[in-house]
Amino acid sequence: MPDAVPLKDASFTRRRPVRRRIAELLTGAVIGALLGFLIWSLTSEAFWLWAAPILGALSFRFLDPSPATRAARDSVISPEVEDALHRAAALVEEAGRANVRPDDVLLYLLDLPTVARYLENEGIEVAALRGELESAVSRSSPTDPVSAGGSPAGSVELQRVVQRAIMQALSERRKVTVTDFTVLLLKARQPPRPSVPMSETDRARIAEQRMQGLRKMASSSERTWNIGQNGEFPVRVREALDKLASTDSLLAQIAEHYFKGYDEKEVAKILGLTQREVALKWGKAKPLLIAILARS
Numbered sequence: 001m002p003d004a005v006p007l008k009d010a011s012f013t014r015r016r017p018v019r020r021r022i023a024e025l026l027t028g029a030v031i032g033a034l035l036g037f038l039i040w041s042l043t044s045e046a047f048w049l050w051a052a053p054i055l056g057a058l059s060f061r062f063l064d065p066s067p068a069t070r071a072a073r074d075s076v077i078s079p080e081v082e083d084a085l086h087r088a089a090a091l092v093e094e095a096g097r098a099n100v101r102p103d104d105v106l107l108y109l110l111d112l113p114t115v116a117r118y119l120e121n122e123g124i125e126v127a128a129l130r131g132e133l134e135s136a137v138s139r140s141s142p143t144d145p146v147s148a149g150g151s152p153a154g155s156v157e158l159q160r161v162v163q164r165a166i167m168q169a170l171s172e173r174r175k176v177t178v179t180d181f182t183v184l185l186l187k188a189r190q191p192p193r194p195s196v197p198m199s200e201t202d203r204a205r206i207a208e209q210r211m212q213g214l215r216k217m218a219s220s221s222e223r224t225w226n227i228g229q230n231g232e233f234p235v236r237v238r239e240a241l242d243k244l245a246s247t248d249s250l251l252a253q254i255a256e257h258y259f260k261g262y263d264e265k266e267v268a269k270i271l272g273l274t275q276r277e278v279a280l281k282w283g284k285a286k287p288l289l290i291a292i293l294a295r296s
Helices: 007-042 047-059 067-074 079-094 102-109 113-121 126-143 156-172 178-189 200-217 235-247 249-258 264-271 275-295
Strands: none
Touching: 079 102, 079 178, 102 126, 102 156, 102 178, 113 126, 113 178, 156 178, 200 275, 235 249, 235 275, 249 264, 249 275, 264 275
């Protein structure tokens, strides 16, 4: 007859499935929380809190990356772009500078027939662009001498271009070509456009387009919904906004400003909210307003 199982061992055996079940519940809760955060962050500014370090790791010190970083980068950047980065770095090192700038890479890319042909088709004079780049590079030569035994590194501006290239490759699911990279480099050289206030004519045109879009979504039999000279909404829309205001006045205010032609940034400034708050609340207001109009 087999020996009896000690009481201590028997109790341990009975508790083990419970512990395992608790561990599975905790694991599921953690995974669910992570998935929830991922879904939320992809639609918000928080995406960059965790995406930026990853992209930075892929592009930082691209001139001498680790094997793992090189493998990750090579999956999204074509060999031609990789070669252009290395050759531009070699020219920068010969000039005794520590940082590779977008102009350095673009200057090398101009020698490639594919890039030169693309620029000519876009109406860009290659010779004039080359002269402008050479002048800019010569002015920057004495500013950042490379340390003895060191290798040039990508400047902040060039790292940003590489990050944009990686994002483009990931979104389009293809490698970045020399033409794609040339376009990104040209955009990086353009100064930022100053923000120009929207004219009343443009705002009225946008408001009219949005109103007609609302009419179609509400499946209205009316041929058109016109906004009055003083910005008065059609009667059905005004009544629907009033009904929405009785439920949530803030949602109604956001919807009203939206159909007056304002964008999210302007609405946020008017109502004292963040742009993300406006986007989220408009996402709630829109289906409610359409449902009210469909029932009226």
